[in-house]
Amino acid sequence: MEIRALRSEDRPQWQALYDDYHRFYDRPDLPDAFFDQAFTRLIADDPSDFHGLVAEADGILLGLTHYVFHPHLWRPEGTCYLQDLYTAPDARGRGVARALIEAVYTAADRSGTPAVYWLTQETNYAGRMLYDRVGRQSGFIRYNRPL
Amino acid sequence: MEIRALRSEDRPQWQALYDDYHRFYDRPDLPDAFFDQAFTRLIADDPSDFHGLVAEADGILLGLTHYVFHPHLWRPEGTCYLQDLYTAPDARGRGVARALIEAVYTAADRSGTPAVYWLTQETNYAGRMLYDRVGRQSGFIRYNRPL
Amino acid sequence: MEIRALRSEDRPQWQALYDDYHRFYDRPDLPDAFFDQAFTRLIADDPSDFHGLVAEADGILLGLTHYVFHPHLWRPEGTCYLQDLYTAPDARGRGVARALIEAVYTAADRSGTPAVYWLTQETNYAGRMLYDRVGRQSGFIRYNRPL
Amino acid sequence: MEIRALRSEDRPQWQALYDDYHRFYDRPDLPDAFFDQAFTRLIADDPSDFHGLVAEADGILLGLTHYVFHPHLWRPEGTCYLQDLYTAPDARGRGVARALIEAVYTAADRSGTPAVYWLTQETNYAGRMLYDRVGRQSGFIRYNRPL
Numbered sequence: 001m002e003i004r005a006l007r008s009e010d011r012p013q014w015q016a017l018y019d020d021y022h023r024f025y026d027r028p029d030l031p032d033a034f035f036d037q038a039f040t041r042l043i044a045d046d047p048s049d050f051h052g053l054v055a056e057a058d059g060i061l062l063g064l065t066h067y068v069f070h071p072h073l074w075r076p077e078g079t080c081y082l083q084d085l086y087t088a089p090d091a092r093g094r095g096v097a098r099a100l101i102e103a104v105y106t107a108a109d110r111s112g113t114p115a116v117y118w119l120t121q122e123t124n125y126a127g128r129m130l131y132d133r134v135g136r137q138s139g140f141i142r143y144n145r146p147l
Numbered sequence: 148m149e150i151r152a153l154r155s156e157d158r159p160q161w162q163a164l165y166d167d168y169h170r171f172y173d174r175p176d177l178p179d180a181f182f183d184q185a186f187t188r189l190i191a192d193d194p195s196d197f198h199g200l201v202a203e204a205d206g207i208l209l210g211l212t213h214y215v216f217h218p219h220l221w222r223p224e225g226t227c228y229l230q231d232l233y234t235a236p237d238a239r240g241r242g243v244a245r246a247l248i249e250a251v252y253t254a255a256d257r258s259g260t261p262a263v264y265w266l267t268q269e270t271n272y273a274g275r276m277l278y279d280r281v282g283r284q285s286g287f288i289r290y291n292r293p294l
Numbered sequence: 295m296e297i298r299a300l301r302s303e304d305r306p307q308w309q310a311l312y313d314d315y316h317r318f319y320d321r322p323d324l325p326d327a328f329f330d331q332a333f334t335r336l337i338a339d340d341p342s343d344f345h346g347l348v349a350e351a352d353g354i355l356l357g358l359t360h361y362v363f364h365p366h367l368w369r370p371e372g373t374c375y376l377q378d379l380y381t382a383p384d385a386r387g388r389g390v391a392r393a394l395i396e397a398v399y400t401a402a403d404r405s406g407t408p409a410v411y412w413l414t415q416e417t418n419y420a421g422r423m424l425y426d427r428v429g430r431q432s433g434f435i436r437y438n439r440p441l
Numbered sequence: 442m443e444i445r446a447l448r449s450e451d452r453p454q455w456q457a458l459y460d461d462y463h464r465f466y467d468r469p470d471l472p473d474a475f476f477d478q479a480f481t482r483l484i485a486d487d488p489s490d491f492h493g494l495v496a497e498a499d500g501i502l503l504g505l506t507h508y509v510f511h512p513h514l515w516r517p518e519g520t521c522y523l524q525d526l527y528t529a530p531d532a533r534g535r536g537v538a539r540a541l542i543e544a545v546y547t548a549a550d551r552s553g554t555p556a557v558y559w560l561t562q563e564t565n566y567a568g569r570m571l572y573d574r575v576g577r578q579s580g581f582i583r584y585n586r587p588l
Binding site: 034037038041042048049050066068070071072073074076081083084105108114115116117118119120121122123131134135136137138139140141142143144145146147 | 181184185188189195196197213215217218219220221223228230231252255261262263264265266267268269270278281282283284285286287288289290291292293294
């Protein structure tokens with residue numbers, strides 16, 4: 001398994017994975033335009049926008065992660081937000097998610113922005129089994145503006 | 148009470164409030180350079196960096212909030228992160244925090260980025276009494292990279 | 295303010311308080327028979343059933359608590375479950391709830407069953423401000439059989 | 442796999458399982474007297490004390506549960522507290538814990554005390570995957586008297 005940056009030729013496999021991810025979070029039937037736009041941004045290599053990493057083995061994409069650096073008022077160097085993380089169901093148990101998170105850590109170090117955070121549902125038990133090992137639960141919870 | 152943008156002449160009162168805020172979160176004794184840098188960023192009017200709002204009555208600052216717009220991969224327009232929120236202890240119970248949050252909502256609408264979120268400690272009971280009224284608990288919790 | 299055992303003559307004031315308590319938890323309109331039965335049990339002085347304590351000042355009941363001892367397999371002496379705790383709205387801020395909890399601690403010690411626990415809604419912020427001072431959040435959450 | 446009441450001849454296997462359970466919760470090295478006392482109580486068939494159920498296949502105990510009925514002031518019939526639940530590590534994934542919980546439901550129904558509850562650590566992810574299916578998270582958290 002190799003962790004590497006997302007590439008143009010990954011588009012079909014990437015879309016299949018990212019669509020599964022959104023279905024998992026009850027957002028089915030996203031239009032192609034949604035994926036077009038997200039993929040274009042990920043591929044654009046804009047340092048102020050999202051970056052994509054994928055886990056690949058034998059030409060098959062096993063998982064993906066998307067992260068972005070954004071300003072933080074207490075940290076002049078900013079912070080890194082790992083927004084999306086997904087492993088294909090038949091690739092679970094092989095350390096894909098852990099390898100992707102650790103690759104984001106490495107990318108964050110390389111950018112001089114070592115602080116990385118992510119958000120997860122309190123009931124994402126399978127995810128939290130991993131997150132408690134590679135991360136630290138902060139005790140902070142998220143509130144949203146009702147829209 | 149008026150909610151307005153932070154201004155250069157607010158520096159002494161702003162620093163007193165922001166220092167209290169950090170002490171509340173167990174970050175005492177921040178150096179002046181920390182406040183210099185944060186204030187410079189807030190005043191710079193850089194659309195991609197933090198903005199500051201304050202609540203003022205009779206020339207006295209009663210509270211502050213700092214927010215930033217950052218990219219979101221699912222929302223082309225991005226999202227608004229309300230990072231800091233503080234009310235002076237002797238101004239509590241007057242609706243300062245609510246007015247500041249609502250002013251961020253208004254600013255977010257004006258920027259075409261209506262989604263606003265913030266994070267709070269699970270045990271910030273006084274804050275959550277308000278947040279449950281002006282916001283919605285998302286069920287998401289934050290994990291940090293251990294550094 | 296005095297903390298003392300519930301007495302027969304407390305019935306009218308006790309029912310008013312206990313009814314408010316149930317309304318607070320979205321159980322309005324409980325029939326008189328409910329209160330009859332509960333009061334009879336509380337007054338009966340059966341060591342294996344519930345006990346009641348009230349806070350009184352100038353003949354007015356300001357608050358109540360009900361507790362029971364039940365077996366615990368790891369503790370031969372059993373444990374004490376503080377089930378109900380309520381302070382009249384206009385008596386808040388006077389330490390009523392704290393005094394009632396501490397009186398249960400004293401009663402538990404006297405019974406040779408010093409372990410005391412209670413359950414509260416995660417969003418009972420006002421309660422938890424007190425509970426974090428007089429108790430310790432255990433990290434345990436309650437599951438119910440769906441009925 | 443059969444779910445049945447604990448029997449005298451189960452003592453050696455029961456103790457091995459129950460000791461593992463306590464080690465899992467960081468209570469190692471409990472003395473034999475602890476197990477003597479608990480087993481005696483479980484076998485005694487005292488309706489006001491703890492009951493034990495085990496899952497057995499081919500003479501091997503795969504799991505155990507211990508429950509007790511205790512008074513509840515709002516429910517004249519009382520409530521059932523499922524205190525201990527454990528599956529041997531090499532018997533996981535076979536539905537042992539689910540079968541044990543459901544057997545407690547059946548026993549509770551038979552006793553005319555259908556309400557059953559249990560407590561679990563917020564971070565017991567493997568357990569909660571099951572509990573969210575057979576039970577309902579109540580939103581209540583436990584506080585303990587500090588001892």
